[in-house]
Amino acid sequence: MSAKAALLSSLKAGQLSEVTALLRYGFLSKDQTQYKTLDSVPPRSSSDYNRAMCYYFLNFTSRSFARVIQELDAELRHPVCIFYLVLRGLDTVEDDMTLPLDRKVEVLRSFWQILEKRGWTFTENGPQEKDRVLLVDFDVVIEEFLGLKEKYREVIADITKRMGAGMADFVSGKKVVTLDDYNLYTHYVAGLVGLGLTGLFVASGLENPKLENQDKIANEMGLFLQKVNILKDFLTDVKEGRLFWPQAVWELYVPKGAGVEALAKPENLDRALACLNHLCADALDLVPSCLDYMSLLKNQSVFQFAAIPQLMAIATIHHFFNNPLLFQQSGNKIRRGLAVKLIEQSTDIESVKRIYYNYALSINDKNGRRVGTNPYDESFLRVSLACSKIVKWIHVHDKEHGKVRAAGGANGTFWVAVLMAIIAILLTFSMLPVAH
Numbered sequence: 001m002s003a004k005a006a007l008l009s010s011l012k013a014g015q016l017s018e019v020t021a022l023l024r025y026g027f028l029s030k031d032q033t034q035y036k037t038l039d040s041v042p043p044r045s046s047s048d049y050n051r052a053m054c055y056y057f058l059n060f061t062s063r064s065f066a067r068v069i070q071e072l073d074a075e076l077r078h079p080v081c082i083f084y085l086v087l088r089g090l091d092t093v094e095d096d097m098t099l100p101l102d103r104k105v106e107v108l109r110s111f112w113q114i115l116e117k118r119g120w121t122f123t124e125n126g127p128q129e130k131d132r133v134l135l136v137d138f139d140v141v142i143e144e145f146l147g148l149k150e151k152y153r154e155v156i157a158d159i160t161k162r163m164g165a166g167m168a169d170f171v172s173g174k175k176v177v178t179l180d181d182y183n184l185y186t187h188y189v190a191g192l193v194g195l196g197l198t199g200l201f202v203a204s205g206l207e208n209p210k211l212e213n214q215d216k217i218a219n220e221m222g223l224f225l226q227k228v229n230i231l232k233d234f235l236t237d238v239k240e241g242r243l244f245w246p247q248a249v250w251e252l253y254v255p256k257g258a259g260v261e262a263l264a265k266p267e268n269l270d271r272a273l274a275c276l277n278h279l280c281a282d283a284l285d286l287v288p289s290c291l292d293y294m295s296l297l298k299n300q301s302v303f304q305f306a307a308i309p310q311l312m313a314i315a316t317i318h319h320f321f322n323n324p325l326l327f328q329q330s331g332n333k334i335r336r337g338l339a340v341k342l343i344e345q346s347t348d349i350e351s352v353k354r355i356y357y358n359y360a361l362s363i364n365d366k367n368g369r370r371v372g373t374n375p376y377d378e379s380f381l382r383v384s385l386a387c388s389k390i391v392k393w394i395h396v397h398d399k400e401h402g403k404v405r406a407a408g409g410a411n412g413t414f415w416v417a418v419l420m421a422i423i424a425i426l427l428t429f430s431m432l433p434v435a436h
């Protein structure tokens with residue numbers, strides 16, 4: 001999305017604070033150091049070719065998250081970058097529907113050993129696979145992996161082994177039927193990332209050693225992110241025939257005998273919303289654990305690294321809860337301006353608590369207003385309970401830290417709204433210069 005489109009979208013929503021956040025993020029924080037802006041292949045002759053290629057891939061595969069990784073303290077930056085690329089490689093094998101099943105399973109199960117094979121590359125992905133190039137040049141990731149300290153290599157290899165085996169089970173026919181299956185699948189693809197990152201944080205010596213025995217909440221950090229991804233990708237995934245919504249839940253809502261794709265039909269919108277809200281409640285139940293995890297973090301750069309995706313996820317649930325758009329058009333996201341504002345507010349646990357508090361109250365409010373509007377929807381109490389538990393967690397934490405919570409005030413006045421409308425009109429007719 002262009003800078004102008006992002007600005008317009010926030011202006012149209014009447015969010016001045018997002019507009020100012022976008023301007024600050026775009027114009028003030030251009031850090032040219034390191035590899036943050038590397039967006040072309042480095043010359044093969046350069047002495048740091050392998051490392052530069054890894055950051056090129058990182059920037060290529062995930063623009064915004066790449067920036068967050070590179071804000072980590074130097075000791076963790078490279079291990080996390082390599083961990084991310086290894087996982088991305090595994091994902092690219094798992095995702096590709098053109099690979100023969102036997103071959104796919106073989107590569108997934110042995111990927112942790114491949115990490116030690118100097119010179120290994122993989123050219124068997126279909127041409128449409130977005131991150132195909134990463135595997136075509138995977139030897140550079142292997143070189144950098146082999147250059148990491150042993151304590152980091154151990155964590156990465158262990159997680160890769162467990163994740164590859166779990167993915168292989170699911171691609172070989174295991175289905176996401178029950179809630180247990182849903183929790184197991186999300187454990188393999190995201191919960192294990194939480195365990196691995198925690199292992200890296202502790203090994204670096206930069207983080208709270210107490211994290212070591214926190215597998216449950218580390219796992220749930222990942223589960224929350226992945227469950228929100230699975231919710232928001234409904235249309236794209238259903239079209240590609242690989243939906244991860246648990247059957248035991250969608251079965252409660254589709255017309256008798258129908259498949260999950262029935263939820264994409266306009267005449268089934270009420271059923272679809274009821275199912276969505278049920279799964280939102282299931283995801284929201286994980287939030288107290290995520291807050292527990294974040295409240296244990298001590299290092300500033302690690303805190304922001306962990307908090308930013310969590311804030312995006314809660315904002316995404318807030319956006320999609322009971323929202324018909326999820327079933328009507330794919331590729332919907334929270335506004336870029338909102339994302340940037342959340343990044344700016346990810347600095348410390350008090351700021352994060354305030355954001356969660358507002359979202360929990362707002363979701364609870366939307367929940368209250370929908371009572372009686374949908375005959376299929378039975379998750380009203382579930383959602384309400386999940387929101388109450390989030391608010392309760394925050395109150396308990398406030399009390400333990402001597403904090404008094406003030407009620408949120410209104411933001412925005414009549415004149416601010418008028419000013420924003422004028423800027424929006426000028427932008428629409430391209431009368432203001434904005435960088436692309």
Ligand code: IN0
Nearest residue numbers: 062063064065084189190193194221222225226305306309
């Ligand atoms: C991640 C996670 C991630 C970051 C920080 C702490 C975590 C703790 C537990 C588990 C995962 C954690 O964050 C990224 C965020 C991301 O990639 N965002 C995308 C947004 C988007 O729309 O795709 C971006 O481009 O900005 C994440 O989603 N995953 C991930 C992968 C590897 C690592 Cl090392 C960390 C993917 C997943 C499946 C949720 C684990």
